[in-house]
Amino acid sequence: MKTTCRSAFFTICLFLVAVLSCRDQVYSPFFNPPTPSAPNYPAAGLEIYTEAGDGIEDDCTTLLDRADSLFLLEVQVGEPVPQRLSESVYRIELEVSVGLRESGLVLADTSRLVVAGPGVYPLALPLENPKALSQGENRISIIAITRYLDLDGYLALPMGRKIHYCVLTW
Numbered sequence: 264m265k266t267t268c269r270s271a272f273f274t275i276c277l278f279l280v281a282v283l284s285c286r287d288q289v290y291s292p293f294f295n296p297p298t299p300s301a302p303n304y305p306a307a308g309l310e311i312y313t314e315a316g317d318g319i320e321d322d323c324t325t326l327l328d329r330a331d332s333l334f335l336l337e338v339q340v341g342e343p344v345p346q347r348l349s350e351s352v353y354r355i356e357l358e359v360s361v362g363l364r365e366s367g368l369v370l371a372d373t374s375r376l377v378v379a380g381p382g383v384y385p386l387a388l389p390l391e392n393p394k395a396l397s398q399g400e401n402r403i404s405i406i407a408i409t410r411y412l413d414l415d416g417y418l419a420l421p422m423g424r425k426i427h428y429c430v431l432t433w
Contacts, residue, residue: 305348305420307381308341309409311359311427314385323403323429326361332390334361334371338407342381343420348411351419356410359386364402364428368395375410396433403431 313319313326314335326334338359343349360372371388378384409423 303345305343305345307343307409307411307420307423308339309407309423309425310339310341311405311407311425312337312339312383316383319405319427319429321429322432323405323427324432327390327431331387332393334388334390335386336388336405337383337385339383340378340381340409341423343411348420351413352411353414353419354412354416355380356412357384358408358410359388360406361388362404362406363395364404366395368392370395370403396431398433401431401433402428404428 311319314337316337319326319336326336328335336359338357340355340357343352355378356375357378358373358375360369362369362372370392371390373386373388405427407423407425411419411423413419
């Protein structure tokens with residue numbers, strides 16, 4: 264009995280030492296970056312603007328063109344940081360979704376739009392379901408995601424993600 268308890272205790276201790284010493288090796292910067300502001304940490308800027316190039320504030324009603332049922336916005340895709348990483352980026356994909364915060368219903372989106380490189384991209388996203396908008400104020404979320412891919416189609420650096428919340432008056 265004592266031998267079984269000792270071997271179980273020894274196995275547990277060995278497992279804990281292995282897990283604690285390998286913690287840094289299993290960490291992935293693609294999920295939770297420790298310090299994204301560090302100069303050598305891979306990152307890429309991503310911003311969402313109104314069609315006029317202004318920042319979006321709490322009122323996002325100006326984004327909707329009711330006559331054409333389009334969300335009009337601009338997304339600025341940034342350069343990879345540090346600059347040396349731009350050599351490993353083969354393709355940049357942009358995905359933007361506009362949806363209702365409470366229900367998660369998507370009102371408009373793109374699907375992995377391939378962009379030519381860093382820069383400002385004007386988007387006109389068709390409103391898919393106007394009946395989902397209630398009269399008055401609707402809480403909206405705009406989510407933009409960039410994927411910087413290498414030649415094999417894998418992430419060359421962490422995904423860029425920008426989320427903006429605002430109110431759309433219908």
